Amino acid sequence: MSGAAPMLETRGLCKSFGALEVARDIHFRLERGARHALIGPNGAGKTTFVNLLTGVLAPSRGQVLLEGEDVTRLAQAKRVKRGIARTFQISQLFRGLTVFENVCIAVAERMGAGGAMLRPAGAHEAVIAETTRLVEMLRLAEDAGRRVAELPYGRQRLVEIAIALGLAPRVLLLDEPAAGIPSAESHIILDAIASLPEDIAVLIIEHDMDLVFRFARRITVLVSGAVFAEGTPAEIAANRDVRAVYLGSALDG
Amino acid sequence: MSGMLPAAREFARRHRLRAWEALPWLAALAAFFAFPNHLSFGTQVLITVLFALSLDLVLGYAGIVTLGHAAFFGAGAYTVGMLAAHAGWNEPLSGLVAAAAVAAAIGFLSGLVLLRTHGLTLLMLTLCTMALLEQAANMGAAWTGGFDGIPGLNFRRILGLFEFDVLYFRSQYLYVLAVLFVCFVLVRTLVYSAFGQSLTGVRENVLRMHAVGAPVRSRLVIAYTISAALAGLAGGLFTQATGYVNLAVLGLDRAAGVMIVLILGGYGRLYGAFVGAVVYLMLEHQLAKAYPTAWQLGVGVLLVLVALYARNGILGLVEPLRRRLAALRGIPA
Numbered sequence: 001m002s003g004a005a006p007m008l009e010t011r012g013l014c015k016s017f018g019a020l021e022v023a024r025d026i027h028f029r030l031e032r033g034a035r036h037a038l039i040g041p042n043g044a045g046k047t048t049f050v051n052l053l054t055g056v057l058a059p060s061r062g063q064v065l066l067e068g069e070d071v072t073r074l075a076q077a078k079r080v081k082r083g084i085a086r087t088f089q090i091s092q093l094f095r096g097l098t099v100f101e102n103v104c105i106a107v108a109e110r111m112g113a114g115g116a117m118l119r120p121a122g123a124h125e126a127v128i129a130e131t132t133r134l135v136e137m138l139r140l141a142e143d144a145g146r147r148v149a150e151l152p153y154g155r156q157r158l159v160e161i162a163i164a165l166g167l168a169p170r171v172l173l174l175d176e177p178a179a180g181i182p183s184a185e186s187h188i189i190l191d192a193i194a195s196l197p198e199d200i201a202v203l204i205i206e207h208d209m210d211l212v213f214r215f216a217r218r219i220t221v222l223v224s225g226a227v228f229a230e231g232t233p234a235e236i237a238a239n240r241d242v243r244a245v246y247l248g249s250a251l252d253g
Numbered sequence: 254m255s256g257m258l259p260a261a262r263e264f265a266r267r268h269r270l271r272a273w274e275a276l277p278w279l280a281a282l283a284a285f286f287a288f289p290n291h292l293s294f295g296t297q298v299l300i301t302v303l304f305a306l307s308l309d310l311v312l313g314y315a316g317i318v319t320l321g322h323a324a325f326f327g328a329g330a331y332t333v334g335m336l337a338a339h340a341g342w343n344e345p346l347s348g349l350v351a352a353a354a355v356a357a358a359i360g361f362l363s364g365l366v367l368l369r370t371h372g373l374t375l376l377m378l379t380l381c382t383m384a385l386l387e388q389a390a391n392m393g394a395a396w397t398g399g400f401d402g403i404p405g406l407n408f409r410r411i412l413g414l415f416e417f418d419v420l421y422f423r424s425q426y427l428y429v430l431a432v433l434f435v436c437f438v439l440v441r442t443l444v445y446s447a448f449g450q451s452l453t454g455v456r457e458n459v460l461r462m463h464a465v466g467a468p469v470r471s472r473l474v475i476a477y478t479i480s481a482a483l484a485g486l487a488g489g490l491f492t493q494a495t496g497y498v499n500l501a502v503l504g505l506d507r508a509a510g511v512m513i514v515l516i517l518g519g520y521g522r523l524y525g526a527f528v529g530a531v532v533y534l535m536l537e538h539q540l541a542k543a544y545p546t547a548w549q550l551g552v553g554v555l556l557v558l559v560a561l562y563a564r565n566g567i568l569g570l571v572e573p574l575r576r577r578l579a580a581l582r583g584i585p586a
Contacts, residue, residue, distance in 0.1 A: 054464070080466030092464065094457035100260040105454045106465040108447045114467055117448040120268035124447060132261045144260035167465060 005068030007032045007201040008084070008171050013052055013062035015225075022048045023059065024226040030171065034201045037216035039209075041245070045225035046205045047089060050173050054086050055079045066171070080109075085169035087160045089176045089205075095149040099140050102148055102159050104131045106166030131166070138162045138192055154185030161192055172196070174204040178211055190214070213237070268445035277527045281430055285423075292422040296494050298534050299429040300487050305514045305526035306433075306440055307483035312512070313521030314444055315476045316456025317368070320508055321379030322484055324363075324386050325356040327503020329485030332356070334403045334498035335396055343408045349432065349489045356485020357478050359386075364477035368470055371459075380505070387503050402499025406492065417493070425494040432490060436483055441523060443479070452476055456521075513552075517559055519566025528567050 008030040015023040022045045030036055038046055051057040053064060055076035064072045066082055074082070094102050107130045108114045108121065122128070135144050138158045143151055148159055157177055164172055178189045186208070193215055196202060206212050212219065212233075219236045221229040229242050236242055257265075284295055304326055311317040329352035336342035336351060359382075367378045390397045397403070410416050415424040443449045451472055454462045462469050492498045501507065510533075518529025536555065540548035563570050 122265040
């Protein structure tokens, strides 16, 4: 245990719904600037783990620490303010609003302008400038004035990422960012993830092994709510047990 | 500004006043001179506009589905009525302030509990709140006049200058119009603010709103409280304009009526309240004259048509037209 505390850490994290244990004694470290992937078969508890990290669910036991500070009891909104942002496996967007407005809402909240009642939203120049920057960064400028519901799904996934980046996160949790995107479009997501700022610690949950091995410098395998293996991509790829329970043909193919 | 993203420029400008926004106010003033014998009806329309506007803030913008909004209208109406009848407090403007304060207090306290829920539970709880108040008004006969209400109320001159016009409603009409204007400016400011934008965010996706770190519940409670205050003002105006208050101010009929007005006009668009109130009340008026026993049938048919063919209300029908006009104007630029 040398050096500074990791960006995000869990200690003995457990969660059960009645008799069903969905998280079992998870010890996990996400380092500063990490590019970390969380993989595992369906029902392994990956999304539950994200929900525990973000405060959507309260753990039955164990701790969540952000830079060494215990945030286990903090509500979701407070954790967001501390710098934990996420995207959702199934897009959670403001479908009736434009792309620009979607990102703007997140940016306004982060800059503390979200509760301002008398000044027009359009008069917050810093919010508009930051929103513009993010929209351009994710190459959404052409669609900025369109309603999100009219966008192809792949572009919607980019809006999802733009919203999360609008929160100026130090930890970014990407829950299957490429899920549901036709393979012809998945490169937009890959490009977007590849160009994320270096200083953000990123945890990505993904089924697409191409994406995982291209992106991750570290991989954790979750099975039945427990950490099954952890290591570099090469170690994980070489791990016989992992191949047996999960990767199987995905690596052979 | 030329280097700005078009969407950003549009966003930075959307709160600016447009020329057509003067129309409803000009129309209201024109009606004052054109229909001097119908100002009692006109006053009811304006009060309904204010009431529907207050509902639009919570239902149209924040997406809070409530069937009990008449609770606040009634609270305001009874506050003004009881103060005048029992405390001799019949100065109109301060009466309105009291009405707004009482309604806001009820909105705040009930909102703290109600807004933890959503969907059907929320709907039922808003109904229950209203039913509780209605029963309280019914049973507290010594204060509220019970089933008969409080008739024959008199109020002092507005600002010490304008006497309430019992026959022609001239001063009432202008008084209500002035209050409506002030409230409208407030609501318009709110919906174009970042706060208003965050309410829209809650309506569109509450899960995402939590995930961007917004204090969702406190935003909703604030919006609900402001909306309750505005509905209370509408109720207070009702009592002052008509000189009586009775149980009809806080029943389901009134709560459902204002919702119909808003849906008819188009919710979440500010001016839907104006269009809906005018169309609904005129229709009700005309149909009741022509078919005294069956007029509600006509209203029902209209509602079915709106539900089937104009989900976004009458204003929603106009919108594509407006967009096409804007596009036409955009071509030479």
